[in-house]
Amino acid sequence: MLSYAAFFFLVFVSAVAVFLSVQGQELARAQNAYAQEIAYGLADSVHTAFVAGPGFSQTLSLPRDILGRPYSVSISRSLDASSAATGFVYVEWQSGGKSAVFSAATVTSDYQPVLDGHGFVRLEQDGKMEFIVIDATQNRPLNISNRAGAIFLGEG
Secondary structure: OHHHHHHHHHHHHHHHHHHHHHHHHHHHHHHHHHHHHHHHHHHHHHHHHHHHOOOOEEEEEOOOOEOOEOEEEEEEEEOOOOOOOOOEEEEEEEEOOEEEEEEEEOOOOEEEEEOOOOOOEEEEEEOOEEEEEEEHHHOOEEEEEEEOOEEEEEEO
16 A cells, blocks of 8 residues: 555656656746847837937837846946947846846947936946946836937936
8 A cells, every 4th residue: 555655646646746847848938038028129129219319209108027027227338439340139037046038139330328317227338338227126117219310318
């Protein structure tokens, strides 16, 4: 009788382990899909501001988190004005104890931050690149505007 109980307990534990593994993979896939939606949505909004020309302004509402995980959005801009290494939107969050990133390309342009006292929009430098970082966890509206051909990002 004990051997039957041990066998069924082993089968039960194995089934739970497989279920938890599949659930973790599905959660990671869903987080990546949500980050992809955020990155492409912001990239499209930046592209719209660029194409619409000077005077365009749009206010966006970014989600506070990615399925319960805090995240940040950054847009790259090069310190070298002749470089075409600008125009990438990065969404970064913590998933499964490690950092996960999704990126989407957008137009190469002159990006300018509109800094505020809340740290919602800030400027960070990494080598020859600068990043306009947006802290989405603050749940503030983001304004994207085109002023004389430059794309400005700041609190809405």
